[in-house]
Amino acid sequence: MNGIVVSQNPGICSNISNGEHLECCPNYRIVRSNCEECLPGSRGVDCAEACAPGFYGRLCRERCSCDPCDKVYGCQNVPKDYTHNRSADWAGSRGVDCKEDCAPGFYGRLCREKCACDPCDKVKGCENVPTEYMYYRSTGMYIFFLFR
Template sequence: MALSVTELLVFSLLQTALSLNPEDPNVCSHWESYAVTVQESYAHPFDQIYYTRCTDILNWFKCTRHRISYKTAYRRGLRTMYRRRSQCCPGYYENGDFCIPLCTEDCVHGRCVSPDTCHCEPGWGGPDCSSGQCFSNEGCDSDHWGPHCSNRCQCQNGALCNPITGACVCAPGFRGWRCEELCAPGTHGKGCQLPCQCHNGASCDPRTGQCLCAPGYTGVYCEELCPPGSHGAHCELRCPCQNGGTCHHITGECACPPGWTGAVCAQPCPPGTFGQNCSQDCPCHHGGQCDHVTGQCHCTAGYMGDR
């Protein structure tokens, strides 16, 4: 059976997400939502007719009464689900199963080692490794500079040194005369000139700019709350709440629905109370018990009425 254009696009996206290695430091991931159709049950009200004894002699002492009853019915509805989506971090592009750094200018005599950063072959320099810097027939290697390559480079953290002056060209994420310091918080990249774009208290990797989300947040820029049912660091902790309770996206603390209480919403309201936070008093008389969620009275034998 032929697939539609939409199905082919979805299949392609799923293949892309599955092909990337999540252990690759250049792969970023975020949560995305999608809707599925489910069959759900609900209480369907209907008018129930019954007879009681009364003083109406014309109806043989039987009177008609009505009451609202409920039965279980089913209907189709939409439920929001969540899945993790992987993609290459900013400054990288997909090549097979890997995320490869992107240099907007080709590295003429070198190779691209990180976004817009070339690692030049011995004796070559410049942003795109196109400037010849030879001082001997073979040129200086990456650890030496100066006439006849007699001086040793002092650069650190993978930095390159200019073969003429010995000045350090820092790798992305580092600064300082010898490239011995990380970029200041809130900056990243080559020359520490790029601002971090992360939200909600997240920090960014000084080399790549990848956002390191604070507990309770997810997304490429940490702009999204953890999906329902999860919380904490990397949204990896499962929500412990029961009976429809929802947990705080950071702490996991449960917010209970009406009629329930306890640390994980596992306990019904104490007798005599009902509703949100069990804060309402039961209105029933003559020993009647009220529903801990709605407050509806369940009468003891011999009594009837709303209360």
């Protein structure tokens, strides 16, 4: 009987429970007996393909507007007049020449990290949030701090 296998892990194409070995779908790889999505900068069967020239990021879906193009992060060039602290690796910004601020809810180097709190600092995430109030998205809870 032919059919579609549905599982909680969408990357599994064959299941070990019916006597077959674990096989991951394209764009997934085996990590500790599970199928996980390819890391940014790679794709294909067992994540063996690097992004094609001009593409980068998650499953190589982002298009670069620069050359050279980093397979993971895309455009890395920073304008000469950009004065941001280089040791922070352009944290809090993204896009061509890092001229765009992170979208709400994202922070860090090229805005790749997702915040679990609101408000979210575009550079440090939840680290610099005022201590009087914090909202945790993962739990949906507001936490208020009272000082005397």
